[in-house]
Amino acid sequence: RPGGGAPVVSLTTFPFFHVAAFTSLYAVMAAGGTLVMMRKWDAARALELIREHKVTHYAGVPTTALQLLARARETGDGLESLVLLSTGGAAAPPAVTGELAEGYGERIAPRNGYGLTETCGGVLANVGAEYREHPGSVGRPSPATEVRIEAPGDDGVGELWLRGQSLFRGYWGNPEATRAAFAPGGWFRTGDLARVDAEGRVSIVDRLTDLVIRGGENVYCVEVEQVLQAHPDVLDAAVVGVPHPLLGEEVGAVVRLRAGSPAGAEGLRAHVAARLAAFKVPAHVLVRDEPLPRNGGGKVLKGELRELFAPLGPG
Incomplete structure (x- = not known):
């Protein structure tokens, strides 16, 4: 609200060719606040900027938000000035609210939302206590x-x-x-x-294009990804459809684990099986050390991941 409350200082890490950047940009402008920007994402540098400029609001994709929280936990940084951590541009895993609650209680409010280039940015939002209670939702629509x-x-x-x-x-x-x-x-x-x-x-x-149809059963990739991302040793995960001659498609998952994790493909499959129906359990799990490929807006490049399963052949 313009003129109300403490001054807003926002560290905005979205690239400016992505519409999510303008959701935070215009909000900061409307509040007469300060925008802190980075040329290139680096979690350690982000913590320095938060301390130096007394940043109150953070805005970025879920991946960078989780990296920020992990770095703060490793270094003992209390993020004293931060009051809001906002993510967008990609589906937010439940770990975002979990990491915030574990490290900072309710002092730092989580925010998630939904928007598109075609909507000029965010048009739905889920904030604070409501987000903590319903972490799988992107919230309610704006009045307009x-x-x-x-x-x-x-x-x-x-x-x-x-x-x-x-x-x-x-x-x-x-x-x-x-x-x-x-x-x-x-x-x-x-x-x-x-x-x-x-x-x-x-x-x-x-996404309609990401839906996996396995033997006539719909498997929503986001649902499986969120279960995988809830595993304590999983840093990142993405799910795609893998061609199968009889079922049409099977579920394939690409997972990045924490260094030294003993979890393997079968352990990850068992983790999903304990929480979801059998037809949603990934038939194929590829574990990799390097980060998942993403575009500048933070979205996983699933076309590249599907190519990883091509050597398996149909079925």
């Missing part, structure tokens, strides 16, 4: 945003459609893509699968 779940299945999951004043008018020079993106009545087809609970909270389940 309408939400609709199109063609929901028995589990309430369908494509997320949005309508409101922040929506773009169309793709530049591409009328065919624009017509395909909008449904009658001005509804924008996001391409994301979601559900809405009775109180209006939206949970993103997966």
Whole structure:
């Protein structure tokens, strides 16, 4: 709120070619705050900047947020000035709220949300106590945003459609893509699968293109990824569909473990099996030492991960 509360000093680590950067940029401008930026992400340097500028708000993708918290834990940094840790640009694993609660109680509020380039940035938000209570949700829509779940299945999951004043008018020079993106009545087809609970909270389940259909059963990659990321030795994980001659697809997972972890592929499969239905358990688990490939906005490059499974052949 402009003119209200303590001055906002935000360390914004999103690249400025990603729309998530502007969600925090415009909010900081509206509050008359200060923006602290980094040319290149480095967790140790981020801690220095937070101390030097008394940063109150952090904004970045979940991967950098977790790296920041891990570095703070290793060095004993209390993050004394920080009051809000906001993530976006990719699905946030439950570890974000867990790490905050374990290290700082409720002093640092977690924030998550949802938005697209086509919505000019974030249009849903989940903050503070509500986020801690519902960590799998991206929150409720802004007052100027309408939400609709199109063609929901028995589990309430369908494509997320949005309508409101922040929506773009169309793709530049591409009328065919624009017509395909909008449904009658001005509804924008996001391409994301979601559900809405009775109180209006939206949970993103997966991308339509990431859905794995195994023998007629829908497997939402985000759900399996979150279970894997909840394993204490897992630093990062991503799930993709692997072709199978009879089932159509099987579930494949690429996982990065903490150094020296004894967990292996079978241990990770058992971890998932204890929490999800059998058809959702990854049939193939690849463990790697290096970080998962991501684009500049922090999203995992799943096309590259699918290529890792190509040597397995169909089935």
